[in-house]
Amino acid sequence: MTGRIAFQGELGAYSHQACTQARPDFTPVPCTTFEDVVEMTRSGEVDLGMLAVENSTYGRVADVHSLLPKSGLHIVDEAFVRVHVNLLGVPGAKLTDVREAHGHVVILPQCAGFLREHNIKGKVSSDNARAAREVAEAGDVTRAALASELAAQIYGLDVLARHIEDHKNNTTRFLVMSRALDASRRSDRMMTTFTFRVRNIPAALYKAMGGFATNGVNMTKLESYMVGGSFTATEFYADIEGHPDDPNVTLALEELRYFTKEFKILGVYPADRPR
Secondary structure, eight states: OOOEEEEEBOTTSHHHHHHHHHOTTSEEEEESSHHHHHHHHHHTSSSEEEEEEEETTTEEOHHHHHHGGGSOOEEEEEEEEEOOOEEEEOTTOOGGGOOEEEEETTTGGGGHHHHHHTTOEEEEESOHHHHHHHHHHHTOTTEEEEEOHHHHHHHTOEEEESOOOSSTTOEEEEEEEESSOOOOOOOSSEEEEEEEEEOSSTTHHHHHHHHHHHTTOOEEEEEEEESTTOSSOEEEEEEEESOTTSHHHHHHHHHHHHHEEEEEEEEEEEOOTTO
């Protein structure tokens, strides 16, 4: 199958790398914002969307978690991408020349130790690949970009320092989004993602979660975030192992629904191998 897959960032971004890893036959389409990725996918301008949701060093991408429930899209796959951070400079530049390193706000903490060690000041850019492009255009040996080796190839930059991330298991999880929910696939290990709000009764969250424990369903993620800027409206985002048609998952979800409102399944998909 071939098609088009949208991602946030410019060519050479880690999201671009995720697209080539998860859908090598698809044509990657760069977008300025996560909202643009969602809209292009929802409108049918592209077939799929690629969204980064969390990094093992930085944590969750908050904008995406709040965007997913109202996107109208569904998760059809996940992709874990090993994020190698590289210091990219103009041809001929040396590491000792660099005074500023430009990268996305998410990537700067991932290599903070290296930057301190070499007395390099981190500068925020809207996108890592854009930082690479702008460094190439500026032609200044004192400016460098924090980006992928793919970006170095695209924009003609030298890799001044390779794999400078502070944590050597630095990984970002991406979700592949589609207009249609596909619950027909089966694999040895399935994942189900959903959102919900609890009813306004004592211990509602505790009671809602009880069904997963009693039915032996492993919940790998449970996060909460405020809705509409209110301290009283909280939505929960959860990942569990299993398929909604599995008998134990069916029972757990039935119990969850009893104590919650606005329950919505966002996706049913095979677990990626690194999980």
